[in-house]
Amino acid sequence: xxxxxxxxxxxVADVDRSKSFYTEKLGFVLDHDVEHIPGMRVVQLTPPxxxxxxxxxxxxxxxxxxxxxxxxxxxxxIGGVRDELVRLGAEVSExxxxxxxxxxxxxxxxxxxxxxQGATPSDVRAAHL
Numbered sequence: 001x002x003x004x005x006x007x008x009x010x011x012v013a014d015v016d017r018s019k020s021f022y023t024e025k026l027g028f029v030l031d032h033d034v035e036h037i038p039g040m041r042v043v044q045l046t047p048p049x050x051x052x053x054x055x056x057x058x059x060x061x062x063x064x065x066x067x068x069x070x071x072x073x074x075x076x077x078i079g080g081v082r083d084e085l086v087r088l089g090a091e092v093s094e095x096x097x098x099x100x101x102x103x104x105x106x107x108x109x110x111x112x113x114x115x116x117q118g119a120t121p122s123d124v125r126a127a128h129l
Contacts, residue, residue: 005052007044008071011063012056012110019043019056021109025090028054047073066111078102078118085116092116 012018022028022045031044031053040059046052050073075081078095082104085092093105095118102118 007053007055009061009063010054010056010068010071010108010112011061011065012108012112013065014109015041015043015056015058017109019045021090022054022056025088026085027088066108069113070115071112072115072117074117074119076119078104078116081116 010018019030019033023030026047028045028047031046033041033043035041037059041057042060043056044053045056046054054071073081082092082095085106090106095102095104100123101120104116105113106116107113
């Protein structure tokens, strides 16, 4: 059996505002922005280097805008990524070290909460196995 998580819906109130946030402030790639049927707009965005994407739009979900939390972006250089996101205009928390694993946090314009996780160093990973 093979299963891949490839797309996660993110509930937003204003699709164009969110599309701008994800592309301009986070550097996500716009894969497509289509309306296959009236009232159902699908905007797919992919974080740089990721195999998984997010989808924002209209007519797809009953989730309340801003209700999603805990999506994690794992990065090899959390300091460099945080600096770049701040340079692009995103509001990202300071980096927190949680026993050798580093995290930073941000939210989109609707309040959906994201986590940036620095790649876990091999010595920290080995200590917890």
